[in-house]
Amino acid sequence: MSIVVLEHVSKEYRLGDHMVRALDDVTLSFESGVFLAIAGPSGSGKSTLLNVIGCIDMPSSGRVVIAGHDISGQTPDQLASLRARTIGFVFQTFNLFPVLTAEENVEYPLLQMEELDKQDRRERVKEMLELVQLGKFAKHRPSQLSGGQRQRVAIARALVTRPELVLADEPTANLDHKTGEGILALMRDINRRYKTTFIFSTHDKKVIDAADRLVGIEDGTVRILGVRKEGQWAITNVARRAASTTDTEAAALKR
Amino acid sequence: MLSDTPAKRRRPTRLAFRAKFTLAVRNVLRHRGRAFTTLGAVAFGVATLILSQGFVEDIFVQLGEAIIHSQTGHIQLAHEGYFVHGAHKPDGYLVADPEGDKARIATMPEVEDVMARLGFPGLLSNGRADLPILGEGIEPAKEEKLGSFVKISSGRRLKAEDHFHALLGDGVAKSLRLKTGDRAVLMVSTKDGATNTLDVEVVGTFQSFSKEYDNRAVKLPLTAAQELMNTKTANTLVVSLKQTADTRKVANTLTERNVWRDQEVKMWDQINDFYPKTVALYGKQFGGLRMVILLMVLLSVVNAVNTGVFERTAEFGTARALGNRRRNILEIILIENSLLGLLGVAAGVGIGVGLAKAISYVGIPMPPPPNSDLPYVALVRVSWNAVITASAIGFAATFLASIFPAVKMARMDIASALRKAI
Numbered sequence: 001m002s003i004v005v006l007e008h009v010s011k012e013y014r015l016g017d018h019m020v021r022a023l024d025d026v027t028l029s030f031e032s033g034v035f036l037a038i039a040g041p042s043g044s045g046k047s048t049l050l051n052v053i054g055c056i057d058m059p060s061s062g063r064v065v066i067a068g069h070d071i072s073g074q075t076p077d078q079l080a081s082l083r084a085r086t087i088g089f090v091f092q093t094f095n096l097f098p099v100l101t102a103e104e105n106v107e108y109p110l111l112q113m114e115e116l117d118k119q120d121r122r123e124r125v126k127e128m129l130e131l132v133q134l135g136k137f138a139k140h141r142p143s144q145l146s147g148g149q150r151q152r153v154a155i156a157r158a159l160v161t162r163p164e165l166v167l168a169d170e171p172t173a174n175l176d177h178k179t180g181e182g183i184l185a186l187m188r189d190i191n192r193r194y195k196t197t198f199i200f201s202t203h204d205k206k207v208i209d210a211a212d213r214l215v216g217i218e219d220g221t222v223r224i225l226g227v228r229k230e231g232q233w234a235i236t237n238v239a240r241r242a243a244s245t246t247d248t249e250a251a252a253l254k255r
Numbered sequence: 256m257l258s259d260t261p262a263k264r265r266r267p268t269r270l271a272f273r274a275k276f277t278l279a280v281r282n283v284l285r286h287r288g289r290a291f292t293t294l295g296a297v298a299f300g301v302a303t304l305i306l307s308q309g310f311v312e313d314i315f316v317q318l319g320e321a322i323i324h325s326q327t328g329h330i331q332l333a334h335e336g337y338f339v340h341g342a343h344k345p346d347g348y349l350v351a352d353p354e355g356d357k358a359r360i361a362t363m364p365e366v367e368d369v370m371a372r373l374g375f376p377g378l379l380s381n382g383r384a385d386l387p388i389l390g391e392g393i394e395p396a397k398e399e400k401l402g403s404f405v406k407i408s409s410g411r412r413l414k415a416e417d418h419f420h421a422l423l424g425d426g427v428a429k430s431l432r433l434k435t436g437d438r439a440v441l442m443v444s445t446k447d448g449a450t451n452t453l454d455v456e457v458v459g460t461f462q463s464f465s466k467e468y469d470n471r472a473v474k475l476p477l478t479a480a481q482e483l484m485n486t487k488t489a490n491t492l493v494v495s496l497k498q499t500a501d502t503r504k505v506a507n508t509l510t511e512r513n514v515w516r517d518q519e520v521k522m523w524d525q526i527n528d529f530y531p532k533t534v535a536l537y538g539k540q541f542g543g544l545r546m547v548i549l550l551m552v553l554l555s556v557v558n559a560v561n562t563g564v565f566e567r568t569a570e571f572g573t574a575r576a577l578g579n580r581r582r583n584i585l586e587i588i589l590i591e592n593s594l595l596g597l598l599g600v601a602a603g604v605g606i607g608v609g610l611a612k613a614i615s616y617v618g619i620p621m622p623p624p625p626n627s628d629l630p631y632v633a634l635v636r637v638s639w640n641a642v643i644t645a646s647a648i649g650f651a652a653t654f655l656a657s658i659f660p661a662v663k664m665a666r667m668d669i670a671s672a673l674r675k676a677i
Contacts, residue, residue: 048670056576056669077267077580084268084578093676095573099285109577111278112268141285157577 001068002029003165003197004053009062011048011220022048023059024220030213032164033195035188037202037211045220046201047169053199054087054167055079067164084112088158090168090200094150096142096157103129103138106156113161128156132186148179155186159196168200172207184210270583279591283598289563293592294599296559297649300552301603302610304645307548309611309635310619311541315534316636318464318624319499319523322530324404325463327523328370328493329502332356332509335517337490338526342389345374345490346446353489356514360494363508365501370397371489373480377443379423379473381431388427388473390441392480392489401495406629410435410459417476421455426470428460435459441473445485453483464629549648556649557656560595564588564660571664572672581665588661589654596653600646607645611635 011023022045030036040046051057052064055071064071067086071079089095096105103125110121129135132152142150151171158166168187172180188210191198200207208214214233216224225236270278283290323329333341337348350356353371360369373392378385395413413422421441423433433439434457441453455475463469481487496505502522510520524530571584615634623630664672 051670054576056673077582080575080578080580081266081268083576085266089573089576091573091673091676093569095569095673095676097570097573099281104281108574111274112270112578112580112583113266114269114271115266161578 001032002065003032003067004028004030004199005063005065006052007063009052009059009064011045011052011057012060021220023052026062026217026220026222028215028222030197030199032197033191034197034199034213035191035211036197036199036213036215037208038199038215038217039202039208039224040217041203044218046217048220049215049217050167050169050199050201053165054089055083084109085161086164088161088163088166090151090154090158090166090171092170092173094142094147094154094174096150096153098142101139101141102134102145102153102156105142105153106160109157109161124160125156128160129153131159131190132156146179147175148182151175151179151183152186155183155190159190163196165197165199168198170201170203172202172204177206180204181206268578269580270586275583275587275590278587279594282587282591283594289566290595290598293556293559293563293595293653294602296552296555297596297599297653298602298606300556300652301600301645301649302607303548303552304545304648305604305607305637305641306611306614306635307541307545308641308645309607309637310633311537311545312638312641313634313636314537316499317631317633318533319530321404321464321629321631322527323495323499323523324402325465326402326405326468327526328401329496329499329523330494330506330509331521331523331526332360332492332494332514333490333519333521335519338519338521341374341490343376345376346484346486348490349486349488350490350492351488351515353492356492359514360492360509363505365496365498365505367495367497368397368400369495370394370401370493371477372491372493373477373484373486373489374491375443375480375484377441377473379427379431380440380442381433381437382440384431385442386427386430387471389471390443390473390475390480390483392477392484393474394477398474401493404464404629406462408460408462410457412461413458413474413476417458418479419453419455420458420475420479422458422474423460424469424472425460425462426466427473428457430470433457441475441483443483447485449485451483451485453479455479462629464624552648553652553656556652560592560653560656561660563592563595564657564664568664568667568672569674569676572667572669572675575667575669576673585661585665588657588664592653592657592661593650596650599653600649603649604642604646608637608642611637 006026006028009023009026010021012019012021026049038046038049048057052059053066055066066082069082097108100108106125106128107121110116110124129138132155134149134152134156137145137149145153172183175183184207187198190196202208212228214224214226215222222238225238226233334348334350341348357369357371360366371394375390377388377390379388393413395417396415399412408425413420421439428434431439437457439455439457441455442450444450477489494505496502506520506522574584618632618634621631621633
């Protein structure tokens, strides 16, 4: 089953006097369990694509289905619940709450789940902090943690709700090379062990090499689709063409 | 497997009040710098309001006390009509049994003292010139206790054992060039139309808070005045109270009791009708000033609250991305600022009352008020009323100021909010 389905998705917004077309007729679908990189230069539309998939930005036209939910026509509250239960977010700037400790940050998304009591939450938080090897730092505030540790806390926070999908916007861009590799390895490990789908945006060649699926985007349109088989990329170049044939390319991404 | 079942996924999510409250408390207590900015603005505002109100209130209270302890006392009783027409014909409005009435009034627990006065118009002569004056027979010992605001500018006060002695208003003494030890002649016409004179010795001169009064007043012992007017009675009974706040209550009781038939009871601020007029005028002027202070307080609170919220745009964007509902964001911000408002108000009341006490301890030297020659020391008077008003303003300002940024944060576009992250 496809966890993400985009059909003819376009996104336009106004910048000063003129309209910018950030996404132009994008059709894609991703299978559950992929470790997928969205690559492209800055301004290519990869962040907008990630935001649309993450239900924090609505497309101007087209259809978006996330984990079986068609997001068009949903109220802000319904989308909030969908995000809370289905999607985990990891940000380039970590975006931890500065006044909360590591464990409180990880607990944060669980606070809105009424079915979980304090004990449940504590167990899950403990489990997640162990998973990202920060059990000893539970009581530390973000300011007392290194960049890599902060991003691990963010990953624990993204996973604690047991989401089907984790979206990471340039997760290693604010980290040094070695730490970034560690974060990638951690996400890769979680992807393999728990079959959690990871979609991340990047413009770093090394990060792309860690992925098993690739979407190359430029000027709001999909240019490259890649599937890695036995360590080798099988790349399909997608020229601009009629919308009706893009479904074939989308199919190429399936396992 | 890390995933939940699809059934669970459809359950709505929302933050319970407890969670929101805990988050708000953590935000207030763990980000001292930011909390301090808002808290400081609120506390400063509340303290300023308490101090300014206390200063103005002290002016009114002191003016009132000056009136009471110069001349008027708290309450006066007279025959009906005396207060309007009595000045020209005091002998038409006499209290039949002043001693008995005084004793009856003195039994009230709120009453400090009751004294009789006999007023009469007359002429004072220094042998070369005459000056129309308003004479007043008083009970020296009791008046000395009441008249704490009367300043003796030369000589001494009247004493109980004085008889043919007079204490002159400053203006009277100046007009007739009389000084302590001089002799003067008082001339009056009695009830039955005869002219009577009395030779008196000037024992001193006085200044009250009212120049106008000092230009006309001559005080002499009641017994001498009674002799001069050929009567055994008095015009007014002056009641002084232990506490000014009891004035209305006692006045009402006296009116109900009807100490004698055709009595008229007047409170000090009714007798001195310029007092309410002054309060109204000053109140308006200080009111304008207080509006400026209030505006400054509001602006600084609004600014602090807005800064405190908007600098966390990315944080709220993150919370929204993590699934918090719009309403939850709104509630978190409102709860947080309510807490800040409460803490700020508490701090402001502490600072305001503390400063008021400190300033009152030192005192603010003030020039003489209008129509007066006497400078005085102003204090800052803290009333419950002022504290409650300032607290309400401080809290309401914080809460209301947070509504706009809270709504803005709740409705913001998540993607652009997240771009604000550094």
